[in-house]
Amino acid sequence: MTVQDTTAPDAALGLAGIPHTGEAVTADGHLTEPQAEDFHHAQSAPPDPRWYKSAVFYEVLVRAFNDSDGNGTGDLRGLADKLDYLQWLGIDCLWLPPFYASPLRDGGYDISDFRAVLPEFGTVDDFVYLLDQAHKRGIRVITDLVLNHTSDAHPWFQESRQHPDGPYGDYYVWSDTDDRYADARIIFVDTETSNWTYDPVRGQFYWHRFFSHQPDLNYENPEVQDAMLDVLRFWLDIGIDGFRLDAVPYLFEEEGTNCENLPRTHGFLKRCRKVVDDEFPGRVLLAEANQWPADVVEYFGDAGAGGDECHMAFHFPLMPRIFMAVRRESRFPISEILAQTPSIPSGAQWGIFLRNHDELTLEMVTDEERDYMYAEYAKDPRMKANIGIRRRLAPLLDNDRNQQELFTALLLSLPGSPVLYYGDEIGMGDNIWLGDRDAVRTPMQWSPDRNAGFSRCDPGRLYLPTIADPVYGFQAVNVESQMNNTSSLLHWTRRMLQVRTEHPAFGLGDFTELGSSNPSVLAYLRKHDNDVVICVNNLSRFPQPVELHLSEHDGCVPVELTGGVRFPAIGELPYLLTLPGHGFYWFQITRPHEEGEPQ
Amino acid sequence: MxxxxxxxxxxxxxxxxxxxxxxxxxxxxxxxxxxxxxxxxxxxxxxxxxxxxxxxxxxxxxxxxxxxxxxxxxxxxxxxxxxxxxxxxxxxxAQDPDLVAGLLDLLAAGSDAGGLDWRPEPGVALTTGLRARPIGVEQSNSSIVFGEHYILKLYRRPAPGPNRDVDLHRALVRAGSAQVAEPVATVTMAEDAGGTTLGFAQRFLGDAVEGWATATASVRDLLAEADLHAGEVGGDFAGEAERLGAAVARVHVDLATALGTRTVGPAGIAAELVGMHRRLDAVLDDVPGLRADEPALRSAFDAMADLPGMAVQHVHGDLHLGQVLRTAAGWVLIDFEGEPAAAPAERLLPRSPLRDVAGMLRSFDYAALHLLAGEEPDHQRLTRAAEWADRNRAAFCAGYASVGDDPLANPVLLRAFELDKAVYEVGYEHRNRPDWVPIPLAAIRRTPANR
Structure with missing residues (x-):
């Protein structure tokens, strides 16, 4: 084809000259797709089948981290150049939101080719390079994969609409009418009026749970299931360490149901897990299901088998509860949600976070719980305004260092693998005057140089302006100056990550809340084999005393974890501690003989 | 030995x-x-x-x-x-953990040691071998916690006859109430006619915090701000107060369902009034400063006489923020022994549930003002504290009304009971904590009938 044919299935991709889906069509109408063998493969990360249970994750937007070619947009090579920093910081796994080919009408979650990289980020070979360099440093990489739908620019959809009888005719959910599955709610009520949209090319309606430019794949079709499993294999073959599976509850539809969490959806996830277990052991699947923990545990699969669906799932309600508890100076918002969190299969782990690239939503909750959340927020307008929108950790906490440390200490010590959001380790700010999603996606602040050291381009060419206000601007807040200052938040965060790594109780241990008569103090015990850690957190801005009932550890000595200071031995009487406002302690509980201390 | x-x-x-x-x-x-x-x-x-x-x-x-x-x-x-x-x-x-740890074994085994009946509740299998931890915070009893599982309360002044605390707990648990701690065992003395309950063990709520501590944490937060209203500070308690109101109402509904409710006529109300006037008489003798309020108090009491009747049932009897616990699963009421000042037989009588509501409303007032007791009056802080009390009293009543009858629909009774309680408080504070007398006194003078 010498002249661009606008009806070609790959016409909307804009990937000419780059290997992509649909660059050729076979005689029987199938699209040629890039294969993993076409590329180099990254060396593997060190084998450790349970690595995700004690890993610290770091969410980084490729676009926002580092620009290697000076075009104003971060890219995969740029990210690779900063791996030494991430290794120094002590993170175990990068989570990259989608970097696939995409028209970018939904932040890259509208994928137009699962087997190509968005050109402004680089190429598949660049990704292999990133992966290889990361693995050399013991850092793993996972990325988002959207199973539920594609962009309408995907060649599969183009084929499906143009050739109903071709191999892709049944890849999407088509219907002559728009009245099927009427019980499924509309998720984006602001922009969509129906889950069906008419396609004039095919003359039928297609089904979409999200935006109308994101048609849902038809999982009733075994070929779609196989095709998506092959997408998993493509990246796993190249060497990726796992996927965050986006919007998993919606894969199947069934008349008379709300089309969420259907048994067949779980059935397909079990197939995905089997591919991972059989062909790529040690890689992980992380479910994004913004629901209450009691429902999310379904996505871990059969507990008897140690879990046979996703290895991990995000614990969504914990994050707002942490904010609420500190504002209320009461541990109960946290205690309650943890008490309501069911136990999970032995091979499963929660992912927990304070902030990420998205906002908190309250859509997937029971009426009673939503009323409770609304009631708690609505009574506090300042909090509602702050939590409801996308803001970064530091500005949410009024840039209060004590609170940033307390929140991070909670994140690192509550049950689950912590996910840090890029820039929060230096206390970056946000820019609420940008579109709401972009407020927290500004360039990483590396130095006080031009463009915060993020890019060598003209400042006007940046994908988003750097933060420039006097408090959070890159002149004041940047990696370079904080690396040179050992009392900085960056160094503090690094030390805490080191301490966490030294104690398997944080990642693998049981969790037991320790009650006390002081409602402002949240104390809990983490225990894995002989590693016993007690965490005591003062959620109040005022100094607080607390008496803990630790007599079952009678004779043991608490050793503070960041400084190694030995506290008085535990006896029969309640153990008295005093904490400064927003203070916290991590103690290891040691038997006296373990210390081998000279008498 | x-x-x-x-x-x-x-x-x-x-x-x-x-x-x-x-x-x-x-x-x-x-x-x-x-x-x-x-x-x-x-x-x-x-x-x-x-x-x-x-x-x-x-x-x-x-x-x-x-x-x-x-x-x-x-x-x-x-x-x-x-x-x-x-x-x-x-x-x-009771101060020797190793020695009293053995009491749990007696309860678990259904022992007759010491000529007493140590009995688990029907269907309860107690876990044994737990460490004992005496706790000595209560005014009238001594308690021992076993592990983090059970708490055994030893009544220091056991009275013969039915034990209200045990009986009401059993009735509530039978009714499926989630607002009490489950009874697990009792210690009784059989030789007395009718038996005497000496000890009562319940499931220990290890994660619980007293309502007083949670409420005063909120007040502390408020008073640290000079400029914000009670509804604007992060430590706002109204959500908790509302849930507490609902929990108290649920207990009242469950008690009424399990043990019945009835209406007393004018004669019953008159009898109640006699007691209220008598209490006032006694306090007036001790606290001459209350004399100026006597006419208003008596007329607020006597307004009850015009009521056609008053619903009575078994209630908590001594409800305040120290008798409720916040747990991770919600609010729980403890200690159903009844009014400490009343004779044992009198405690068993059914009373208006508004007595409990009035007790809790008075307690919110105390929580709001206790930090200011003994201080030079500061108009700003007093105003903020009063706002806190009003806000949380209203939230408590709203929560109560979401489950039971709206307490504010019966203002005559509620006001009379609150004043009765405040009069008792004036007497108590006068004897024990003179600095605190202004708290109940201000409440008496703030009551609408006196404006």
Missing amino acids: STRPLDAVESLADDLRTWLPAQRWFAAKGREITSVRVERAAPVTDGDPALVHALVLADGERYQLLFGIRAEVPEHLRPAVVGRLDDAYVYEA
């Missing part, structure tokens, strides 16, 4: 005369004891240390005591020593 228990305890009569009045749970504080008589004493466990159960009468008031007897007293138990026998020391057993 070879000494017979009765002799051993009797030989301590002189020691007890000085020891008893020093105990927190001793009722007649500040009064000399002229006679101590040992009603019964029996060994519960033998050995060294041995455990002896005793009931003694101090000037006719009956007290339950648990003694340990051992040859040598370790350092940490010295303060618990009551007296000395020829070959051993007698000390208060």
Whole structure:
């Protein structure tokens, strides 16, 4: 084809000259797709089948981290150049939101080719390079994969609409009418009026749970299931360490149901897990299901088998509860949600976070719980305004260092693998005057140089302006100056990550809340084999005393974890501690003989 | 230990005369004891240390005591020593965790040790081998926590006859209530006609915090701000107050369903009024400063006489923020012994549920103002504290009304009961904490009828 044919299935991709889906069509109408063998493969990360249970994750937007070619947009090579920093910081796994080919009408979650990289980020070979360099440093990489739908620019959809009888005719959910599955709610009520949209090319309606430019794949079709499993294999073959599976509850539809969490959806996830277990052991699947923990545990699969669906799932309600508890100076918002969190299969782990690239939503909750959340927020307008929108950790906490440390200490010590959001380790700010999603996606602040050291381009060419206000601007807040200052938040965060790594109780241990008569103090015990850690957190801005009932550890000595200071031995009487406002302690509980201390 | 228990305890009569009045749970504080008589004493466990159960009468008031007897007293138990026998020391057993840990085994086994009935509740299998931890915070009882599983309350002044605390807990649990801690065992004395309940064990709520502590944490947060209203600060308590109101209403509904409710007519109301006026009389004698408020108080009371009737049922009887616990699963009510000042027989009578509501509303007032007690009056802080009290009292009533009858729909009764309670508080504070008298006094003067 010498002249661009606008009806070609790959016409909307804009990937000419780059290997992509649909660059050729076979005689029987199938699209040629890039294969993993076409590329180099990254060396593997060190084998450790349970690595995700004690890993610290770091969410980084490729676009926002580092620009290697000076075009104003971060890219995969740029990210690779900063791996030494991430290794120094002590993170175990990068989570990259989608970097696939995409028209970018939904932040890259509208994928137009699962087997190509968005050109402004680089190429598949660049990704292999990133992966290889990361693995050399013991850092793993996972990325988002959207199973539920594609962009309408995907060649599969183009084929499906143009050739109903071709191999892709049944890849999407088509219907002559728009009245099927009427019980499924509309998720984006602001922009969509129906889950069906008419396609004039095919003359039928297609089904979409999200935006109308994101048609849902038809999982009733075994070929779609196989095709998506092959997408998993493509990246796993190249060497990726796992996927965050986006919007998993919606894969199947069934008349008379709300089309969420259907048994067949779980059935397909079990197939995905089997591919991972059989062909790529040690890689992980992380479910994004913004629901209450009691429902999310379904996505871990059969507990008897140690879990046979996703290895991990995000614990969504914990994050707002942490904010609420500190504002209320009461541990109960946290205690309650943890008490309501069911136990999970032995091979499963929660992912927990304070902030990420998205906002908190309250859509997937029971009426009673939503009323409770609304009631708690609505009574506090300042909090509602702050939590409801996308803001970064530091500005949410009024840039209060004590609170940033307390929140991070909670994140690192509550049950689950912590996910840090890029820039929060230096206390970056946000820019609420940008579109709401972009407020927290500004360039990483590396130095006080031009463009915060993020890019060598003209400042006007940046994908988003750097933060420039006097408090959070890159002149004041940047990696370079904080690396040179050992009392900085960056160094503090690094030390805490080191301490966490030294104690398997944080990642693998049981969790037991320790009650006390002081409602402002949240104390809990983490225990894995002989590693016993007690965490005591003062959620109040005022100094607080607390008496803990630790007599079952009678004779043991608490050793503070960041400084190694030995506290008085535990006896029969309640153990008295005093904490400064927003203070916290991590103690290891040691038997006296373990210390081998000279008498 | 070879000494017979009765002799051993009797030989301590002189020691007890000085020891008893020093105990927190001793009722007649500040009064000399002229006679101590040992009603019964029996060994519960033998050995060294041995455990002896005793009931003694101090000037006719009956007290339950648990003694340990051992040859040598370790350092940490010295303060618990009551007296000395020829070959051993007698000390208060409730302070010896190792000794009282054995009580759980007696309860689990359904023992008859010491001639007492140690009985688990039907269907309850107690976990044994737990560490014991005496806690000594209560005014009138002593409690022991086993592991983080159970709490055993020993009634210091056990009265013969039905035990309201146990009976109401059982009724509520049978009704499926989630607002009480499940009963797991009792200790009773069978020889008395009708039996006497000496101890009551319940599931321990290890994650719980007293309502008073949660409420005052909120007040502290508010008063640290000079400029914000109670609804604007992060520590706002209204959500909790509303849930607490709903929990109290649910307990009332469950008690009414389980044990019935009835309406008393004018004669019953008149009888109630006699008691209220009598209490006022007594406080007026002590606190002349209340005289100016007497007419308003009496007229607020007497407004009750115009009511056609008043619904009565079993209620908590002594409800305030110290009698409710916040747990991770919600609010729980504890200690259904009834009004401490009332005689045992009187406590068993059904009362208006608005008595409980009034008690809690008064408690919110105390929580709001206690930090300011004894301070130079500061208009700004007083205003903020009053806002907190109003906000949380309203939220409590709204929560109550979401489950039960709206308490504000019966303003005459509610006002009269609140004032009755405030009058009692004035008397109490006058005797015990004069700095705090302004709290109930201000409430009396703020009541709408007085404006």
